[in-house]
Amino acid sequence: EAGVVQSPRYKIIEKKQPVAFWCNPISGHNTLYWYRQNLGQGPELLIRYENEEAVDDSQLPKDRFSAERLKGVDSTLKIQPAELGDSAVYLCASSGRADEQFFGPGTRLTVL
């Protein structure tokens, strides 16, 4: 079984530039999560999808962050414009009927 796939793995941009991250969850997993992990911290949820519906986006900074999961499979997380404080690892995870969440390798974002 293929795991959660994320791209790119690394991204370096200058502040005020836009950036997008892509996630392909494990086949058949209806629930998809985007997390942000700051250095030395645990993952913090940004948004949770059940199929196409964003069921919890309360922690997503909506002034600059957006996400979509149009067909209930792949998902994209976008930041526009990026700020210095957005430097972090962005993790995608998915889960099926059980509660276990499987994480992708993450995208390490550096904002200069």
Next chain:
Amino acid sequence: GENVEQHPSTLSVQEGDSAVIKCTYSDSASNYFPWYKQELGKRPQLIIDIRSNVGEKKDQRIAVTLNKTAKHFSLHITETQPEDSAVYFCAASPYYGGSQGNLIFGKGTKLSVKP
């Protein structure tokens, strides 16, 4: 909302010794408690989990205990090996209105096993 605290933040043990990491949670509705291991630059991986209807669970050298009354749960690693060196995260998830809530993670424990 749920809040999870994890201690210690760093832990150094000799190979073969045991390691214990402790977490407390605040929401009595939490009923699912996974532990993740994250090696440097890698993804978090589930190593063991426990539900609130069970007090202890063991998988080879790893065990987790849960005390619902005190709202704390612990990870125990016996006969530690250098490859156990990583950051370990605990998490808790509440159950509300028929659905499982989001995972709230602790800040992590960096475990170093010295050969």
